[in-house]
């Protein structure tokens with residue numbers, strides 16, 4: 001991507017998802033849509049969406065409330081919806097072949113679940129996800145705190161990239177093996193989709209809910225024109241809010257930011273690329289809010305988590321293997337699947353590990369490949385272990401760079417069968433997935 005793309009990006013029109021309230025039963029209809037991804041005047045892009053738009057509608061509830069959603073599949077191929085990051089009942093997790101049957105074209109499925117945690121989440125298709133998510137089948141899911149922080153605007157910022165052809169359609173090489181063996185499907189065009197699209201005033205305090213909805217691209221993001229803190233990652237509040245600098249979002253990761261508008265210039269979301277800055281999107285700034293008193297940005301109230309029992313934790317290792325330029329690839333792995341965990345590509349009949357409900361595990365994630373991977377566990381959040389050995393942020397997706405390893409600590413307290421996979425969806429498609437059982 002280059003500066004020319006950057007110009008295309010800034011003039012693109014905002015998409016307009018609608019707000020749905022969770023208190024009333026809601027229907028989510030997956031169907032073909034067209035979206036103005038490219039700038040006005042350029043052709044609209046045939047995509048997939050929910051209820052007529054991509055991204056799909058904003059689903060919003062207060063913590064402890066329930067969602068009651070009838071999913072209707074009108075995309076012409078099997079699908080299912082996964083509620084990413086929500087610690088819900090296994091039967092509602094939306095993984096075809098594991099937690100439910102695939103929802104065939106024309107069929108429906110009733111999803112009902114209580115939202116246990118306040119935070120920023122999202123939903124997305126979980127059948128041929130590397131294609132269906134790339135085609136637009138996703139949307140934001142927001143769970144509000146009982147007492148939300150005092151802000152002037154609560155904005156959702158979904159960051160995506162698309163691989164566009166010259167005629168404005170999506171390139172349809174979703175199963176490209178070369179992409180899968182490398183970083184995955186990377187787009188040639190990226191944008192931040194900001195909902196709602198409303199100007200801010202200098203002096204306003206904002207809550208920004210960043211979600212990386214791209215299938216495979218990692219976004220290092222810089223924010224200009226605001227001064228604030230990261231207050232939550234992957235929906236889970238940080239004990240101590242962190243600096244904004246150095247923010248990196250792997251696919252599926254989220255960051256909640258509370259920040260004050262300190263400039264009369266537009267607030268800019270900038271993707272730091274190797275070729276220089278790429279503007280993803282902007283929030284216009286109009287006028288001044290002189291009423292707001294300066295105040296500290298404090299931590300959000302924590303969600304309720306089981307405390308890990310480190311003395312009795314089981315120690316496990318999950319080694320990421322395969323891909324281009326890897327030892328395993330040299331050994332001829334390309335004949336079958338491209339990526340593996342612990343020598344095993346794709347799902348097996350037996351789980352990676354069977355946990356007793358409530359058991360604590362310390363899992364060493366070893367990246368023995370030439371590419372970064374964002375590893376996602378369904379149905380749980382886990383602690384990233386810091387280099388000094390202390391428990392760090394609670395996450396549902398952790399980014400492990402090439403050649404690095406990271407320990408995570410998880411209390412497996414949600415019964416069922418849960419996927420554990422790379423959220424670079426092209427890697428998942430090519431075998432980087434396993435599952436755990438909790439009984």
Ligand code: C2O
Pocket residue numbers: 082084124126252376378419421423
């Ligand atoms: Cu966001 Cu298995 O998914």
Ligand code: CU
Pocket residue numbers: 372373374422423424427428432
């Ligand atoms: Cu990966």
